[in-house]
Structures are given as structure tokens and as C-alpha cells.
Amino acid sequence: MPGTLFVVATPIGNLEDITARALRVLREASIIAAEDTRRTANLLARYAIVTPTTSLHEHNEAQKSASIVERLRRGENIALVSDAGTPTISDPGLRLIRTAIEAGLRVESIPGPNAAIAALAASGLPADTFVFLGFPPTRSKARVDWFERARSVGGTVVFFEAPHRIRETLAELLRVAGDCPVVVCRELTKIHEELVRGPISAVLERLNSPVGEFTVVADIGHTTDIVKIQPPGAAVVYAQFCDMTKVDKLTRRAAVTALAKQHGIRPNAVYELIERGKKSGE
Numbered sequence: 001m002p003g004t005l006f007v008v009a010t011p012i013g014n015l016e017d018i019t020a021r022a023l024r025v026l027r028e029a030s031i032i033a034a035e036d037t038r039r040t041a042n043l044l045a046r047y048a049i050v051t052p053t054t055s056l057h058e059h060n061e062a063q064k065s066a067s068i069v070e071r072l073r074r075g076e077n078i079a080l081v082s083d084a085g086t087p088t089i090s091d092p093g094l095r096l097i098r099t100a101i102e103a104g105l106r107v108e109s110i111p112g113p114n115a116a117i118a119a120l121a122a123s124g125l126p127a128d129t130f131v132f133l134g135f136p137p138t139r140s141k142a143r144v145d146w147f148e149r150a151r152s153v154g155g156t157v158v159f160f161e162a163p164h165r166i167r168e169t170l171a172e173l174l175r176v177a178g179d180c181p182v183v184v185c186r187e188l189t190k191i192h193e194e195l196v197r198g199p200i201s202a203v204l205e206r207l208n209s210p211v212g213e214f215t216v217v218a219d220i221g222h223t224t225d226i227v228k229i230q231p232p233g234a235a236v237v238y239a240q241f242c243d244m245t246k247v248d249k250l251t252r253r254a255a256v257t258a259l260a261k262q263h264g265i266r267p268n269a270v271y272e273l274i275e276r277g278k279k280s281g282e
Contacts, residue, residue, distance in 0.1 A: 003030070003077040005068075005100045007093065009086040009112030013189035015046050017113050023047055025110055030076035033068060035083045035092055056080070058092045065099040072105050079110075086114045090134045090160055115188055116158045119215040122195060123183040126219060130156040136169050143172075151177045151220060158217050163210045164247040167240055170207075172262055173218065174200040181219050187212040204236050237263070237270065238277025 006025045011017040026032060026049050033056040034040035040053055056064055072078055080087050080096060087093035100107050120127050131153050137143045150157050150173065161169050166184070173180075179199040184207065186194045192212065196203050200218075237259060244255035256274070260267045 001075055002105050003072045003075050004106040004108050005072055005097065006077065006079045006108050006110055007087050007097065008079045008081050008110040009114065010040075010043055010081050010084060011189065012084040012113045012115045012118065013187065013193075015043060017189055018043070018047075019110070019112050022110050022112055023049070025077075026051055026079055026081075028077065029079040030071070032079045032081060033064075033096065034081050035087075039083050040081055051079075056092060056096060061092050061095045065096045068096060069099050069103050069105065072100060073103065084113070084115075086112065089114060089116065089132075113189070115160070115185075115213070115215045118188050119183065119185040119217050120156070120158055122185070123217040124197070125181065125183060125217050126156050130158055130217075133157055133159040135160045135162075136165075138165075147172055147176045150218075153220050155221075156217065156219050158215065161214045161216060163212060163214060164243050166210050166214050166216075167204060167207055167236065167243065168262065170200050170204055170216070171236070171240065174204070175262070175264065177218070177220050180221055183217045185215040185217070186210070188215060205233070208239070234273045234276035235280060236277075237273040238280075241270075241274050241277075 006029065008022050008025055010022065026044070026047075029051050032040065032044075032051050032053045034053045035055075035057050037053040037055050044051065044053075054064070056068070068078060080093050082091035082093065085091065088097065097107055116132050120130060133146065133150060136146050136159060150159075170182070170184070173182075179201050181198065182200050182203055184196045184203055186192070186196070190212075196206050240259060241255050244250045244258060245252060250258065256267050256270045259270045263270070
């Protein structure tokens with residue numbers, strides 16, 4: 001009999017957030033295909049699970065899927081896990097799952113933690129229908145299209161963002177969608193978990209030095225008539241400028257150009273805001 005590919009959700013932070021069924025599957029599997037075997041090792045050690053692991057990430061999934069499917073054909077049960085949460089939700093695993101399905105093999109989901117659902121449940125924003133948008137792209141054309149899609153949803157959207165881009169992304173959402181209510185969730189289920197609520201403009205003022213993993217829930221609303229929003233204050237623009245030059249390694253001129261385009265103001269106005277923000281922080 002062929003084996004089963006188990007798609008196993010694992011904790012997004014707190015290692016207690018794993019189901020009894022997931023633990024049993026991880027113990028009984030022939031092998032665990034993990035996005036990062038080192039991170040998975042921490043979970044396995046916590047529960048004294050000695051099942052061997054093999055790496056399966058975005059850079060080797062295409063090459064390793066065939067060999068894993070062959071093991072399934074031989075009757076081995078294999079568990080697929082990502083670094084945290086549910087595989088394929090902004091994580092690797094889709095290619096392996098498709099390959100297994102095409103081979104006529106059984107794929108079984110072991111449900112559990114997911115950052116998008118955890119954030120939505122605690123947000124207090126409408127959750128009867130929502131759209132999950134993953135990570136905003138970093139390239140300009142794809143990024144413009146992503147924001148347009150978010151604006152046109154007319155309801156609740158959930159997305160992930162990196163700490164060094166969270167302010168930039170919120171500022172752009174403010175520009176295209178208006179000052180809508182958001183809940184910015186940082187380090188969900190971890191010891192430093194924090195949920196910042198309010199209109200985007202107010203949340204931006206509270207995100208001084210963002211660190212950790214971010215999940216954002218936003219209620220875009222149904223209106224497509226966007227009121228022109230004033231650009232963020234000097235402190236916010238200066239912080240964005242610092243992120244672009246220090247983290248993203250942009251030149252001063254390139255960062256100013258990007259900020260001018262993002263906020264719809266002249267480069268000279270950006271320079272003035274940067275200088276004001278710099279002086280206020282001294």
C-alpha cells in the first residue's frame with residue numbers, strides 16, 4: 001500500500017500550540033520533510049520525537065519532490081512541515097503536494113496554528129469573509145498591483161510583512177485605501193506578543209522601531225472614493241528613510257526618490273521632512 005503525505009501545521013511561536021494528532025503523526029512518520037531542519041529540531045526535542053528529518057525548502061523543493069514521492073509509493077508515511085504554521089501558506093510545500101496528488105497518492109491535512117487566522121480571530125474586525133494576501137511584493141509593478149488588489153477588496157484583508165518594511169507598507173496602504181482601521185500583530189503567541197490597533201495614521205506613530213514577525217489585519221471598507229491623505233509626519237518619514245538606507249542599502253538619493261513617489265510629494269519636501277525628523281530625534 002502507498003504511504004500518505006501528511007501536511008502538518010506546527011506552532012507559530014508557543015510550542016504548546018500543537019495538537020495531539022500532529023504529535024502522533026510526527027512520531028509515526030518514516031521521515032519529516034522540513035523547511036528548516038534546525039528549527040524543526042527544537043520542536044521535536046521538546047516532545048522527545050526522534051523521527052529523522054530531511055530539508056525541503058524553496059531552493060530544493062523541485063529537485064527533492066520526486067524522491068519523496070517515490071518513498072511514498074514504497075509505502076512510507078511522510079510528514080511535511082514548515083518553519084512555523086501551516087505549510088504552503090506563504091511557505092514551501094505546494095510543489096511536493098501537487099506532485100503527490102498527480103501521482104495518485106493520498107494527501108492528508110493535519111490542521112493547527114496559522115498566523116493569519118490567529119491575527120484575524122483577535123482583531124475585532126469583520127471575519128465572516130476576508131482575503132489573505134500573503135507578503136506584499138518588493139518589486140515596483142507587482143507591488144502597485146498588490147496594493148490595488150488590496151484597495152479593491154472592499155472588506156477585511158490579512159497579510160504578512162517584514163519588520164523593515166512594515167512602516168513603508170502601512171504608509172502606502174494609507175495613501176491608496178485611506179485611513180482605515182488596522183490591527184498590527186507582532187510576535188503572535190510569543191512572549192513579546194503585541195497587538196497595535198487603530199487607524200493606520202495612529203498605528204504608524206506607535207511603530208517606532210519595529211522588530212519581529214508581523215501579521216496585519218485591515219478593514220478596507222467598501223468605498224472606492226479615497227480621500228487624499230496628508231503625508232506622515234517628519235518622524236515617520238525619517239524612520240522610513242533610515243530603513244531604506246541602512247537596511248535596504250539604498251543610496252540617499254534613491255531613498256528620497258522612493259519616499260517622494262510613495263507619499264506623492266516633491267523630493268525637496270522629503271528632504272525637509274528628513275531633516276526635521278533628524279533634529280527632533282537628537
